[in-house]
Amino acid sequence: MTVDDRRAWETVLAHIENDLLWGRLKPGDRLPGERALAADLGVGRSSVREAIRVLEVLGLVRTNVGSGPTSGAIIVALPGGGMSALMRLQVAAQGFPVADIVKTRLVLEAAVAAELAEAVLTAALHPDTANPDLGRCVQWLTAMDAPGLSEDEFLALDAAFHLSLAEACGNQVVIATMAGLRNAIEGYARAGVARLASWPDTSARLRAEHRGILAAIEAADPAGAHSLVHAHISGYYAETRLTAPAH
Amino acid sequence: MTVDDRRAWETVLAHIENDLLWGRLKPGDRLPGERALAADLGVGRSSVREAIRVLEVLGLVRTNVGSGPTSGAIIVALPGGGMSALMRLQVAAQGFPVADIVKTRLVLEAAVAAELAEAVLTAALHPDTANPDLGRCVQWLTAMDAPGLSEDEFLALDAAFHLSLAEACGNQVVIATMAGLRNAIEGYARAGVARLASWPDTSARLRAEHRGILAAIEAADPAGAHSLVHAHISGYYAETRLTAPAH
Numbered sequence: 445m446t447v448d449d450r451r452a453w454e455t456v457l458a459h460i461e462n463d464l465l466w467g468r469l470k471p472g473d474r475l476p477g478e479r480a481l482a483a484d485l486g487v488g489r490s491s492v493r494e495a496i497r498v499l500e501v502l503g504l505v506r507t508n509v510g511s512g513p514t515s516g517a518i519i520v521a522l523p524g525g526g527m528s529a530l531m532r533l534q535v536a537a538q539g540f541p542v543a544d545i546v547k548t549r550l551v552l553e554a555a556v557a558a559e560l561a562e563a564v565l566t567a568a569l570h571p572d573t574a575n576p577d578l579g580r581c582v583q584w585l586t587a588m589d590a591p592g593l594s595e596d597e598f599l600a601l602d603a604a605f606h607l608s609l610a611e612a613c614g615n616q617v618v619i620a621t622m623a624g625l626r627n628a629i630e631g632y633a634r635a636g637v638a639r640l641a642s643w644p645d646t647s648a649r650l651r652a653e654h655r656g657i658l659a660a661i662e663a664a665d666p667a668g669a670h671s672l673v674h675a676h677i678s679g680y681y682a683e684t685r686l687t688a689p690a691h
Numbered sequence: 692m693t694v695d696d697r698r699a700w701e702t703v704l705a706h707i708e709n710d711l712l713w714g715r716l717k718p719g720d721r722l723p724g725e726r727a728l729a730a731d732l733g734v735g736r737s738s739v740r741e742a743i744r745v746l747e748v749l750g751l752v753r754t755n756v757g758s759g760p761t762s763g764a765i766i767v768a769l770p771g772g773g774m775s776a777l778m779r780l781q782v783a784a785q786g787f788p789v790a791d792i793v794k795t796r797l798v799l800e801a802a803v804a805a806e807l808a809e810a811v812l813t814a815a816l817h818p819d820t821a822n823p824d825l826g827r828c829v830q831w832l833t834a835m836d837a838p839g840l841s842e843d844e845f846l847a848l849d850a851a852f853h854l855s856l857a858e859a860c861g862n863q864v865v866i867a868t869m870a871g872l873r874n875a876i877e878g879y880a881r882a883g884v885a886r887l888a889s890w891p892d893t894s895a896r897l898r899a900e901h902r903g904i905l906a907a908i909e910a911a912d913p914a915g916a917h918s919l920v921h922a923h924i925s926g927y928y929a930e931t932r933l934t935a936p937a938h
Contacts, residue, residue: 457748534773551799615791617778
């Protein structure tokens with residue numbers, strides 16, 4: 445595709461991408477206004493608006509409604525947003541089978557737990573390296589022990605615990621991908637609860653498994669943490685028979 | 692955010708997502724025309740166009756330029772497209788550090804190789820299960836042995852080989868993510884070649900390592916395949932000192 449064949453909105457997108465790549469635009473910067481960009485690039489204002497919508501969904505800019513000094517699009521680079529939208533829509537359009545989403549979660553989350561356990565091991569061997577900060581993970585587990593949680597409340601805390609492990613690891617790509625994967629199958633996970641023989645039994649088991657995963661990480665046992673995460677996620681999906689859409 | 696606060700393009704996007712989820716729209720279907728969608732949802736045509744651009748970048752629809760019976764947006768669910776755009780832009784905007792991209796590649800690609808080796812093992816133990824089809828992978832390796840390849844040609848074949856392993860595994864999410872990750876750092880990988888002491892030495896080593904990975908898979912050795920992929924990818928990035936942008 446030559447530049448001439450490009451549609452106007454793609455020209456705008458390529459122009460902004462180039463400015464980002466070369467550092468002429470960076471997080472916190474405000475994009476030039478619609479009118480200015482349109483005039484500079486010789487395209488219509490609606491094409492500028494189309495490109496900005498795309499950047500918004502991909503999590504690259506935040507726009508404020510209205511006019512005045514606080515209006516317009518600001519570069520933010522929120523890695524999470526775009527991935528969630530993309531995964532959710534791909535699952536909806538049958539581009540991503542649910543089974544593939546679950547398998548990918550398995551791979552990434554088991555690797556996260558193993559890496560955290562390795563970091564604990566490294567910190568024990570080398571006093572100058574810091575232990576990973578697992579404080580948030582512990583907080584979520586404590587919150588899940590509260591009596592009388594609804595199923596939805598429990599599942600939300602469950603998701604937060606899993607994500608907090610990735611956050612403790614600090615890999616932005618893994619955090620965004622995990623959040624997106626989880627988001628994409630949230631409806632399916634919730635529907636799966638109805639297929640459980642006993643929610644009290646399952647939730648008690650999930651809580652115990654979470655504690656076991658955290659204990660393996662704190663005990664600097666990468667292989668143990670890896671296999672416990674694997675068993676935890678595949679066990680839940682097997683139990684809820686999460687293979688078909690919720691409707 | 693209530694529905695009333697939603698901006699018009701988001702209403703259109705949510706409407707189409709809902710139709711996909713409930714199967715009222717599926718791959719191969721044509722979206723209603725701009726005019727009809729705008730009238731149905733009580734929004735302007737430019738808002739419909741903005742939502743369709745978003746779906747296009749996310750790899751959900753393909754649009755044809757022009758008018759007549761072949762114009763309009765068709766649902767395609769091309770899992771690869773959106774992921775590449777998202778990763779590339781997030782790297783450009785510094786939302787995804789290059790080191791995190793490389794680490795994620797390591798996790799996913801090592802898991803792919805181990806899974807293929809496990810599939811070979813399963814096929815050996817259970818004659819009714821099929822061996823994974825590694826034909827394409829072998830073809831790419833053969834192509835990389837051709838004398839006189841340019842560095843760019845070699846790197847393109849290299850990328851194709853890595854992707855062919857994921858394709859042999861068949862997980863659509865992993866295929867799309869791997870393609871996106873690779874795409875996001877393509878410029879960096881190419882710039883890294885200039886920092887190599889000897890391209891002939893490095894390319895010979897990479898070819899030998901590829902053969903080793905394939906041999907471990909064919910020998911049904913998951914742990915071996917896993918660690919060879921790990922050494923292969925981290926070795927290349929260490930050698931090219933791939934930590935800073937190309938410019």
